[in-house]
Amino acid sequence: MGTDQEFEAEIDRLAALQxxxxxxxxxxxxxxxxxxAADECEAKLNKRRETVGQLTAQREALEKQRKEMDQRLExxxxxxxxxxMRMSRVKTDRELMAIQREIDLGKEAKAHLEExxxxxxxxxxxxxxxxxxEGAVLAELEEKAAVQIxxxxxxxxxxxxxxxxxxxRREELASAIDRGLRGKYEQIFRVRGGTxxxxxRSGVCTGCRMSLPPQLFNELQRYREVxxxxxxxxxxxxRQQLDESA
Ligand SMILES: [Zn+2]
Structure with missing residues (x-):
């Protein structure tokens, strides 16, 4: 019968589409x-690069600070x-006191600076x-970048x-199938992850292995519809032939 053949052809198209x-x-x-996976590795690598960059910048700033302190100490x-020297040449007590005060302040400043x-x-x-x-970890990540990224x-x-x-090509295959059936198929495909x-077969749904109600199975065999x-x-x-061979 023509309808049976049509039905088989539609099922074949659906199976091929699946x-x-x-x-x-x-x-x-x-x-x-x-x-x-590549994005994750790259994010890790970038984060580590950033950390090393921040530490390097911090070190540079502190080195600069240290140099300035050195110069100030000098x-x-x-x-x-x-x-x-001036102390040995002062004439008045007032002058002496002024220099002594400067020396005391200088000592204080020096102690503070050294601290x-x-x-x-x-x-x-x-x-x-x-x-x-951090540098060692970064080097390791950089080395693995070729493989991991x-x-x-x-x-x-x-x-x-x-x-x-x-x-x-997929759309081409899909367009040959009845619109309503195709919509249903696509929805189930998404939900069921590909099946x-x-x-x-033999009264059982091969998707979930559950027995089908006998009435439904009878109808499936009789009316040849999905x-x-x-x-x-x-x-x-x-499918007649498959069920007979089973
Ligand atoms: Zn099922």
Missing amino acids: EFDRTLKERVDRVDVLSA VDGGRMRDNR EMLVVMETLERIAVQLLE VAPRSEASELSEGLDDAKA AVVEA RQCPSCHRIIFF
Whole structure:
């Protein structure tokens, strides 16, 4: 009968579309996984680069500060020597007191500066240790970048190549199928992650392995139309020859 043949042809088209969609989905999913993995590694690498950059900038600023302190100590030291020399030449007590006060203030300033410098030196030492550690981790990440970032990216771009053509081909296959059936199929395919059309065999839905109500199975055999499994809602159909051989 013509209708039976038409029905078989429609099921074949649907099965072919599902096969194509599965391959396409696998490919798209793989591209997503590869891209996500590469992105994650790159984000880690960038974060580490940023940390090392920040530490390096911090070190440079502190080095500069240290140099300025060194120069200030030197200048202050010279002034102290001058003051001590002047002391030997003073004529009045008033002058002596003024110089003594300057010397005292100078000593105080020097002690304060040395204290500040100690903090700077300690911070520099700590940063040097951090830089060594962070630098080692960064070097390791940079070394792995080829494998963890470049390779997956290039694999993803290879897989993406021709994807538009494949999608166009997919639309071609889909357009040959009844619009209502196709809409239902696409919805189930999305929800069921790639298995939307299954055979009903020996009274069982091969998608979820649940027994079908006998009435439904009878109707499937008699009317040769697509129905939905009451358990998993997948599109089910019945094929005479397969059931007979089973
Ligand atoms: Zn089912």
